[in-house]
Amino acid sequence: MFDPAATSDPTTVQPFMSDWLEALVSTALLVLVVVIARAAVGRAIKRGVASHDLRRRWLVQTRNGLLLLLLLGLVIIWGSELRTLALSVVAIAVAFVVATKELILCVSGSVLKTGARSFTIGDRIQIKDIRGDVIDQNLLATTIMEIGPGKLTHQRTGRVVVIPNALFVSEPVINESYTHDFVLHVFTVPFKREDDWRTAQRALLAAAKHQCDPYLPEVRRHMKRISEQQGLDTPSVEPRVTMQIPSAGEVHLIIRVPAQAPRRGYVEQAILAECFEHTDYAAPKQPESAAADNPDTI
Template sequence: MPESLAWLPDNLSLPESVLPLLISTTLLILGVIALKVVIAGVIRRNVASSELRGRLLVNSRNALVLLAVFGLVFIWGEQLRSLALSIVAIAVAFVVATKELILCVSGSILKGGAGSFSIGDRIQVKDFRGDVIDQTLLTTTLLEVGPGKASHQRTGRMIVLPNALFVSEPVTNESFTDHWDFHVFTVPFKREDNWPAAREALLNAANRHCESYLDTARKYMSKVGTARGLEVPSVDPRVTIQAPAAGEIHLTVRLPTRTGQRSYIEQAILSEVFLNNDFSAKKAEPETSKTSKE
């Protein structure tokens, strides 16, 4: 055995089913080569125009290549079909094994393409709410804010969300604007409480706390509305009335505030209103019965 073939194993043998295919492939290639030589010779001898001769040679060569490809597919069709089925089976197994990772990558592409949020935004996904501090291809990291949806204090806990959540769950972005936000909070009362006075006190306190920056916030919101093609919302503080259940009155306060100061201004307004006022229902004084003198 030549030294160049010394690395081959001594018992190397081909499967019996492959040998006829190799013979057929060899005969096909030899037949195509022979046919090419014959056709090229005929063209060169019988075609006088060089331009036409070149075109015929190129077309005949391409036709023979196409014939060879079809012949190889016909010869090796069964083996190619088995190979394709094997590849499909491997691909399906790979997709099933890495489904969560694929969903995470898809979620990352989705939130990036949609511009759902960026670093520093406060978002909520399902029951998870917090400030975005990091994003990777597979995960998004939040600093938790809570407890509940009405609180704006960080709990000190970190939440790592798989990006697969963004494929099937809606995202609430509480940081619509960069410098100014609308803050909404609700104060519940009983129906018999003096809620009209509470409404007036809350509105006065909100106007007093927003007075220093109300014009600046109004100009900024007008600029944002023009840039995004939206109707400019009213920036003035307002208090609306809701009756979610029989015997209850809820006063909903909405006011503009600087980004990051929502909790501060809410606490300032509530402290001012409830330290200086009592809106509880006044108990009716018992009627004194008059004693008749005998």
């Protein structure tokens, strides 16, 4: 690094100027020697070689050899200065990378999501605990309209989240709109083991079919077209209700229905409202006298 205080000292300036002056004189002498040598050798070749092809070959080889000799001489003469310059360039490059690390990661994340075609404007995505509809994206950040609260709801919170593209380098992205116009929507209804969950299962399936029947043929055509484009098997779009037992005392009914991407929340609420409109499927309460007589309930 250049130090003004050091250069103001005559004992420091004199060796510095002496080294540069010596390097410049050596460079001039080297160039002069190479020029004279090329002229002398070229004259000797032209006089001593009769064949035109051989003479041209010798002239070219001599020129290339002297040029290589000149480059080697310059490297030897300016070696210490080149090392100093290289160290300075490396230090500047390292400082630049450290100072702009986040910006570089953002640009890398933008290139990654664009190359992988992870999502487009209008898709509903989730990254870490952030979930929403993509409304804008650029080289440094992606803007989404937040959906929530939580992962099970499908209504907008009114908040906008700006996600730095650096997250796409290290975190997986969930695209809930991969099939675009229509999606397969899944939600869960929990019950206790003693509840009338079997009747609820039949009621949920009937409500799901009732809500999906009007647009089910259109969903089949859409899914078939997407499968042909992506080279995948056509998924079944029929509404279904499956059972899951997460613990000994619980039964979860998993409902999967096709729905238009922006109306998945509406379809879910319509199915739940139709199913639970007249009954809650809870287990009947035992009379207090019967509970007292039965020691297993204590």
